[in-house]
Every structure is written in structure tokens, then in C-alpha cells.
Amino acid sequence: MRRSRGFEAIRGHAHLFERPGDEPPSFWTEALGDPPEVYRERIQHVGERAVRRWDPGRSKLGAGLAKGWSEPLPVDGERWLYLGAGTGTTPSHVADLVGPTGRVYALERSVRPFARLRQLAGRYPNLLPILADARRPMEYCGLVPPVDGVYADVAQPDQVAIALDNARLFLRGSGSFLLALKTASMGRDREPRQHLAAAVEQLEGIELERPIDLAPYHRRHYLMGGRPTRALFREPAAAPSRRPTDPAPRARRRS
Ligand SMILES: C[S@@+](CC[C@H](N)C(=O)[O-])C[C@H]1O[C@@H](n2cnc3c(N)ncnc32)[C@H](O)[C@@H]1O
Incomplete structure (x- = not known):
């Protein structure tokens, strides 16, 4: 896994991230849409990138x-x-x-x-x-x-x-x-x-x-x-x- 300011990119997935230490594990996708929020999910900024929390209760x-x-x-x-x-x-x-x-x-x-x-x-x-x-x-x-x-x-x-x-x-x-x-x-x-x-x-x-x-x-x-x-x-x-x-x-x- 490649470290990226608190998030780790998942091997083989350019736009999928995990945040170490979260329990249960949390997954985030790099937002392509603009503005990024789609269903009131959490957004974090990682440098130039915005990542969206993939809510397991909604998906x-x-x-x-x-x-x-x-x-x-x-x-x-x-x-x-x-x-x-x-x-x-x-x-x-x-x-x-x-x-x-x-x-x-x-x-x-x-x-x-x-x-x-x-x-x-x-x-x-x-x-x-x-x-x-x-x-x-x-x-x-x-x-x-x-x-x-x-x-x-x-x-x-x-x-x-x-x-x-x-x-x-x-x-x-x-x-x-x-x-x-x-x-x-x-x-x-x-x-x-x-x-x-x-x-x-x-x-x-x-x-x-x-x-x-x-x-x-x-x-x-x-x-x-x-x-x-x-x-x-x-x-x-x-x-x-x-x-x-x-x-x-x-x-x-x-x-
Ligand atoms: C559980 S919801 C989808 C939620 C969505 N996949 C998500 O995770 O954000 C199921 C959807 O399937 C659609 N659907 C049901 N039967 C279908 C069919 N035969 N063809 C296309 N869409 C259908 C329904 O209208 C409904 O919007």
C-alpha cells in the first residue's frame, strides 16, 4: 500500500483508499464529480485530491x-x-x-x-x-x-x-x-x-x-x-x- 497523508491507496486501485486505524475499516474513493458530495457522505481533502467516504450503510x-x-x-x-x-x-x-x-x-x-x-x-x-x-x-x-x-x-x-x-x-x-x-x-x-x-x-x-x-x-x-x-x-x-x-x-x- 502507498501512504498518502493518513490514507492508504489500495494496491491495484488508483482511486480507492483506506484510512488505517478506522474500526470498522473505512473506504474512500477519489472524487471525480464536481462538487464532490453526492449523498451527504463525508469528504476529506488529501493535498489536491478530494476523497469521499463510501458509506457501507448506503451502498x-x-x-x-x-x-x-x-x-x-x-x-x-x-x-x-x-x-x-x-x-x-x-x-x-x-x-x-x-x-x-x-x-x-x-x-x-x-x-x-x-x-x-x-x-x-x-x-x-x-x-x-x-x-x-x-x-x-x-x-x-x-x-x-x-x-x-x-x-x-x-x-x-x-x-x-x-x-x-x-x-x-x-x-x-x-x-x-x-x-x-x-x-x-x-x-x-x-x-x-x-x-x-x-x-x-x-x-x-x-x-x-x-x-x-x-x-x-x-x-x-x-x-x-x-x-x-x-x-x-x-x-x-x-x-x-x-x-x-x-x-x-x-x-x-x-x-
Ligand atoms: C436497491 S435500488 C438500487 C440502489 C443503487 N444500486 C445504489 O446502490 O445506489 C434498486 C434499483 O433497481 C431498479 N430496478 C428494479 N428492477 C429493474 C429493472 N428490471 N431494470 C432496471 N432497473 C431496475 C429500481 O428501480 C431501483 O432503483
């Missing part, structure tokens, strides 16, 4: 970091597709992480949060808001190029299928996959651990890291992620979230 990816998640994460210069961007709390940190040469294609289907997301994009030139339904990737495939990472936080019963369909279509073979799994959206008939086990099974096309339980920051949520394997890009027998009229994603990847 599942931030909670994952606080609870020990390390890889994969968005890194400098990458393009990420973000499903379920909301008002932009976590997307703003992802935009910080990928830096000025990276891009975040931030998808949100609800008009209200999308209006705030668009405002945020006015301050974040690398954040591109897209008003669309993540279940219908064919409707925005002309706006999103192949990406280095897919992050999904849609809190839907079919969230795993939604994330996988988008990964098959947009993710590079060597890319990163992240999913904030909200088990409460998958039904109360089963325990969170049972939903997690079902999700692990469904994600057989991803070489998964150990999932992180996001309690106490976000109860009944897990952060899951890893790298795609070839199996991901094989056409599934049935993809519940894809409309029957959509072209096969594999065919599109080749075009």
Missing part, C-alpha cells in the same frame, strides 16, 4: 468492502454496465473507481430515481444514465458496448437471471461480475442461505469468490461475484427474463 458494494470483499472490483479505465442504478449512490463510487477514462453505463427503469441520476451525470462525465428495463437488453444494446464489468443491484425475484442475461450479452470474456443479492426479493418461503445456495447454483457460468453476507449493513443481502467462464456464454436452455423474440445473445456477441 451494498461499500458494505462488501467493509466486510472484506476485495476482488473483483471496478478499476481505473474500465467500462462497467450497472443494472439498477437508483439515484446514483453506488454508481458515483463506481464512477470514481473507473476514473476519467472509464465509463459507467448506469441503467435505471424508474423515472423518479432516473431524474436524479441524470442530474448526477451532469457532474460525472464518465457516468452515462440509461432509462431502460434490465430485462430487455435488446432495447439498449445499441447504447452499451462490450464492458469489463457487470454489476447488478435490481432487487427482483429473477435478479440472478437478469444479471446473467446482461453478462452474456455485454461482458468481455475476461471481465468481472458482481451481484448484490437481495434474498428478500426471492420470497420469504426460504431462508436467506437457501436462496444464496440457489443463486450459487444458477451462477455456474461464473467462477465465484466466496459470497459476503452484508449484515448488519444490509440484512438478508449478499455480495457475490467473480469471473466468467466459457460456460456463461453457452446458450442456456431457458432464460426466463429474455423475451422469446429477442435474438440469441451468443449470436450478437459474434457480430
Whole structure:
């Protein structure tokens, strides 16, 4: 780690910092937006730089970091597709992480949060808001190029299928996959651990890291992620979230 006036840059991450001595550990991203505050998070100045505290109570990816998640994460210069961007709390940190040469294609289907997301994009030139339904990737495939990472936080019963369909279509073979799994959206008939086990099974096309339980920051949520394997890009027998009229994603990847 490189020391930087009370903050330590995390190896391999140009814009992610930790402040030694904080308990629980605190993570900070170098602010790309101007002015830097997005959701009343704390701001500190480190020389010429402003860093924003990544509040684990407001962000599942931030909670994952606080609870020990390390890889994969968005890194400098990458393009990420973000499903379920909301008002932009976590997307703003992802935009910080990928830096000025990276891009975040931030998808949100609800008009209200999308209006705030668009405002945020006015301050974040690398954040591109897209008003669309993540279940219908064919409707925005002309706006999103192949990406280095897919992050999904849609809190839907079919969230795993939604994330996988988008990964098959947009993710590079060597890319990163992240999913904030909200088990409460998958039904109360089963325990969170049972939903997690079902999700692990469904994600057989991803070489998964150990999932992180996001309690106490976000109860009944897990952060899951890893790298795609070839199996991901094989056409599934049935993809519940894809409309029957959509072209096969594999065919599109080749075009
Ligand atoms: C938990 S909130 C997102 C919070 C945001 N990811 C963050 O951490 O700052 C989930 C969001 O997903 C959006 N969403 C749900 N289903 C969706 C879909 N099918 N397509 C796009 N967005 C969706 C909701 O409108 C909501 O804003």
C-alpha cells in the first residue's frame, strides 16, 4: 500500500483508499464529480485530491468492502454496465473507481430515481444514465458496448437471471461480475442461505469468490461475484427474463 497523508491507496486501485486505524475499516474513493458530495457522505481533502467516504450503510458494494470483499472490483479505465442504478449512490463510487477514462453505463427503469441520476451525470462525465428495463437488453444494446464489468443491484425475484442475461450479452470474456443479492426479493418461503445456495447454483457460468453476507449493513443481502467462464456464454436452455423474440445473445456477441 502507498501512504498518502493518513490514507492508504489500495494496491491495484488508483482511486480507492483506506484510512488505517478506522474500526470498522473505512473506504474512500477519489472524487471525480464536481462538487464532490453526492449523498451527504463525508469528504476529506488529501493535498489536491478530494476523497469521499463510501458509506457501507448506503451502498451494498461499500458494505462488501467493509466486510472484506476485495476482488473483483471496478478499476481505473474500465467500462462497467450497472443494472439498477437508483439515484446514483453506488454508481458515483463506481464512477470514481473507473476514473476519467472509464465509463459507467448506469441503467435505471424508474423515472423518479432516473431524474436524479441524470442530474448526477451532469457532474460525472464518465457516468452515462440509461432509462431502460434490465430485462430487455435488446432495447439498449445499441447504447452499451462490450464492458469489463457487470454489476447488478435490481432487487427482483429473477435478479440472478437478469444479471446473467446482461453478462452474456455485454461482458468481455475476461471481465468481472458482481451481484448484490437481495434474498428478500426471492420470497420469504426460504431462508436467506437457501436462496444464496440457489443463486450459487444458477451462477455456474461464473467462477465465484466466496459470497459476503452484508449484515448488519444490509440484512438478508449478499455480495457475490467473480469471473466468467466459457460456460456463461453457452446458450442456456431457458432464460426466463429474455423475451422469446429477442435474438440469441451468443449470436450478437459474434457480430
Ligand atoms: C436497491 S435500488 C438500487 C440502489 C443503487 N444500486 C445504489 O446502490 O445506489 C434498486 C434499483 O433497481 C431498479 N430496478 C428494479 N428492477 C429493474 C429493472 N428490471 N431494470 C432496471 N432497473 C431496475 C429500481 O428501480 C431501483 O432503483
